[in-house]
Amino acid sequence: MSTAGTTSASRVAAWWRVRASSSGLTVRPPNQQWKRAKLSDGFVTIESIRSGQVIDIPGSSTVEGTDVVQWPLTGNTNQQWKLLDVGSGRFKIVSRVTDKVLGIAAASTGQGATVEIQADTGHPSQHWMLSPV
Numbered sequence: 001m002s003t004a005g006t007t008s009a010s011r012v013a014a015w016w017r018v019r020a021s022s023s024g025l026t027v028r029p030p031n032q033q034w035k036r037a038k039l040s041d042g043f044v045t046i047e048s049i050r051s052g053q054v055i056d057i058p059g060s061s062t063v064e065g066t067d068v069v070q071w072p073l074t075g076n077t078n079q080q081w082k083l084l085d086v087g088s089g090r091f092k093i094v095s096r097v098t099d100k101v102l103g104i105a106a107a108s109t110g111q112g113a114t115v116e117i118q119a120d121t122g123h124p125s126q127h128w129m130l131s132p133v
Contacts (some may be wrong), residue, residue, distance in 0.1 A: 012055055012068045012115040014104045036083070043080040043096050045073060054079050055102075057117055062098045065105070067116050083130075090127040092120065101126045 033049035046055045048070050056071035060078040073079065080096035093102040095117055103118035107125035118126060 008071050009069045014113040014115055043082050045079055060097050064119055065116050067114050086127050090129050092126055093128055
């Protein structure tokens with residue numbers, strides 16, 4: 001996942017590209033880096049390294065296809081997620097407020113595709129790999 005901006009309400013997008021450093025190591029730019037903060041009940045918030053804001057469902061919408069954005073941490077349930085292991089090092093990211101998962105709109109493989117909330121179909125476009133940075 002990536003975010004192009006650092007302002008509130010910037011949309012979250014799928015971004016596959018990584019850059020190679022001069023040492024030959026793969027480096028993910030800061031806009032592709034996220035950290036999770038565990039809450040006491042097993043849910044997490046997911047914070048952009050670049051902006052310091054978290055993944056948010058605007059207005060706690062339950063409408064399928066709602067784009068997720070970054071927003072300052074409020075502690076509300078529309079910013080809380082559960083990571084569920086689906087095997088092979090991949091996870092689905094489930095919203096506390098909607099019970100829907102993060103997925104890539106129309107299962108796109110294009111750069112900058114929109115990340116949205118979707119009913120859980122088990123499709124690979126709803127599975128995310130977490131890599132240490």
